[in-house]
Amino acid sequence: MTIDQIQTPALVLDLDALDRNLRRMADFVEQHGITLRTHGKMHKSADVARRQIEIGGAHGICCQKVSEAEAFVRAGIRDVLVSNQVRDAVKLDRLARLPALGARVGVCVDDLAGVAELAAAVARHGTELDVLVELDCGARRCGASVSEVAAIARAVEAAPGLRFRGLQAYQGAMQHVQTWPAREAAFAEVAEAVRAAKAALAAAGLPCPTVTGGGTGSYPLETASGLYTELQCGSYAFMDADYGRIDGPDGQRLDAGAWDNALFVLTQVMSTAGPGRAVCDAGLKAMSGESGLPLVQGRSGLTCEDLSDEHCRIADPDGVLSIGDKLWLVPGHCDPTVNLHDWYVGLRGGRVETLWPVTARGKLW
Ligand SMILES: Cc1ncc(COP(=O)(O)O)c(C=O)c1O
Numbered sequence: 001m002t003i004d005q006i007q008t009p010a011l012v013l014d015l016d017a018l019d020r021n022l023r024r025m026a027d028f029v030e031q032h033g034i035t036l037r038t039h040g041k042m043h044k045s046a047d048v049a050r051r052q053i054e055i056g057g058a059h060g061i062c063c064q065k066v067s068e069a070e071a072f073v074r075a076g077i078r079d080v081l082v083s084n085q086v087r088d089a090v091k092l093d094r095l096a097r098l099p100a101l102g103a104r105v106g107v108c109v110d111d112l113a114g115v116a117e118l119a120a121a122v123a124r125h126g127t128e129l130d131v132l133v134e135l136d137c138g139a140r141r142c143g144a145s146v147s148e149v150a151a152i153a154r155a156v157e158a159a160p161g162l163r164f165r166g167l168q169a170y171q172g173a174m175q176h177v178q179t180w181p182a183r184e185a186a187f188a189e190v191a192e193a194v195r196a197a198k199a200a201l202a203a204a205g206l207p208c209p210t211v212t213g214g215g216t217g218s219y220p221l222e223t224a225s226g227l228y229t230e231l232q233c234g235s236y237a238f239m240d241a242d243y244g245r246i247d248g249p250d251g252q253r254l255d256a257g258a259w260d261n262a263l264f265v266l267t268q269v270m271s272t273a274g275p276g277r278a279v280c281d282a283g284l285k286a287m288s289g290e291s292g293l294p295l296v297q298g299r300s301g302l303t304c305e306d307l308s309d310e311h312c313r314i315a316d317p318d319g320v321l322s323i324g325d326k327l328w329l330v331p332g333h334c335d336p337t338v339n340l341h342d343w344y345v346g347l348r349g350g351r352v353e354t355l356w357p358v359t360a361r362g363k364l365w
Helices: 015-032 046-054 068-074 087-103 112-125 146-158 180-203 219-225 256-257 332-336
Strands: 010-016 036-039 058-063 080-084 104-109 131-135 162-168 210-213 263-271 275-282 301-306 312-315 326-330 343-348 352-359
Touching: 010 015, 015 036, 015 046, 015 219, 015 343, 036 046, 036 080, 046 058, 046 068, 046 352, 068 080, 080 131, 087 104, 087 112, 087 131, 104 112, 112 131, 112 146, 112 162, 131 146, 146 162, 146 180, 146 275, 162 180, 162 275, 263 332, 275 352
Parallel strands: 010 343, 036 058, 058 080, 080 104, 104 131, 131 162, 162 210
Antiparallel strands: 010 263, 263 275, 263 326, 275 312, 301 312, 343 352
16 A cells, blocks of 8 residues: 555554664664663554564563553563552452463562562462562652662562562653753662662662663663663654653754654644644544644644644644645654554555554553
């Protein structure tokens, strides 16, 4: 198929741009001697995960929900970390069953009761799980405090079937801080917490082979700190409008060369009835709006002004748009946008090369 034949609105992946992003990250981790476990919650796609492992320098993936982990493991991904807490009885059973499908499976924990629940689940199923103690390193989301880490890790070590692998220290709240110096300043608190938690583990005689964390906004900081062994970046692979507008270490926007926009919602004009505006057929059911409006790729005179359920209003002061014109929208936030679609339309060289299912679409439980 040619691009003209794609029915809109469609979730489109520019495979050349995706590959460039994956190779750039692979080069980065190789040059810096750090490992990469990309975040699969962003793309929810077994095909993208496979490509991250094949050419992108990743040795495994993260996901956020047990149902996502099930979807990835069933699709053949063999190393999956649920970078989150699992505390529901049914979910614990489902998690503990997963290694029997042939995958190495990890999970986070942030209190002693959570360790006991995981230990009971693996005992019921005769399996083993890797366990990371999640540290609250400043985001005030999940995570134990520095003073609690060693006791939780000791309980993991003592539980048959649980393997203590180290710490998860992800600071989500600093990822979109606009300037690089301000993000560097925010990372100082993270580094202090991680350093103290590692010292507490060492004092307790507990080895800490893994410290995992970092996102697209911060990964050079985790890497340069020397405290981390593994990065968990997700959005770099697609690059959305919300990440694109923040500064990288060079002071340039992240979408100004460091990373390419690979994910688009392809839409077409269906009304030009109102003066100075065109209305397209992709709204909030085709892309999320909570992180801002989409950018119109490659059309500097056109801006998206509003999204409603099925409509997108484009300001077109010079009246350049006509019915049927196609626009490439860079969504505000890739993760929730992807979850709205069944399929990626994969393009290469201006033609449709493949359709990839959004493998873990709707896997929220
Ligand atoms: C636990 C965890 N690790 C890593 C990430 C990194 O994702 P991104 O690179 O898309 O910011 C996230 C994103 O929310 C996350 O929740």
